[in-house]
Amino acid sequence: MMNSFNKRVFRLGGSPSVSHWFFILFMALFLGAILGGCDKKQGQTGKESIQLKRYEFKTKGPYAPAPTIVLEYPVYTGPQGKELLSKINSVIGPEGVFGQTAEELSKIIAEGAIPFDSARAEVIYHGKGLLEVLWTITATGAYTGSSRINVIADLEKGITHGPESMFEYDYKMASFVHARIEPELQKRIDELYQKHPDVKETLTNMGIPLPYGPDDLFNLQLGDKGIHFVYSFKFPQSYASIEPEPMRVFIPWEEIKPFMYEGCILERFVRK
16 A cells, blocks of 8 residues: 555656655645644543542541541642632632631541541533532431532632622523423422322422522533533431432523623633
8 A cells, every 4th residue: 555655656756746745744734733633622621630639537436427538629730820720729629618628627537527428529511711610528417418519610710600600680590490490390209209108298388399599500510512400409308318319401502691691701602
């Protein structure tokens, strides 16, 4: 195959012609553009700028739920300056969620405190100058419970963003989402009451299921094509063992645009 290629290139014989060198230059630029495009596409994932930190703290006392407490979270190592990187990692790390650094948590756990059973965070979106981290925290009190905390950090300013940075009127956006999830929400609740008829009256009197509201917007998950809105059932802690898993509904940017305002961070996703 190589010989036939050489015959076509050097078909005039003698030294390579000007057209031959032009052909080689063109191929080099073409391949370089392809490889360069691949590198750029890979770099947009941001995986190379995220490191994972994990701690296992030994617990003390006879009432500790487990011999160790696990803390696991991402650390951003992007191209920003040292001061800005410090701000970003402060808001996405344990200091932003618990108000204490890993070192401070280690100290109070060594003294016998049990702030949580486990706390793990993962990056669920990285793009458009934003980094979204989801924390899942389990804790044991009168009942064992699990909670989720979403943190959206601005990589240009080192601050966090919530619904106020996205939607003109939170309650209108929440009502729009509720209309989308209501049929499936009612289906899930009906299935629950079929399995546990004894709890129907109590939970109904408590107003369960609660509608999707403005506070639920803090749990949304960004994506390049739209937003996944997450609904948690918010059962009383004494009924947490039968609480259904959170629901998710995806809404594309075209349907979200009417709820945005000029200058909001979501314009980054719809700007052409």
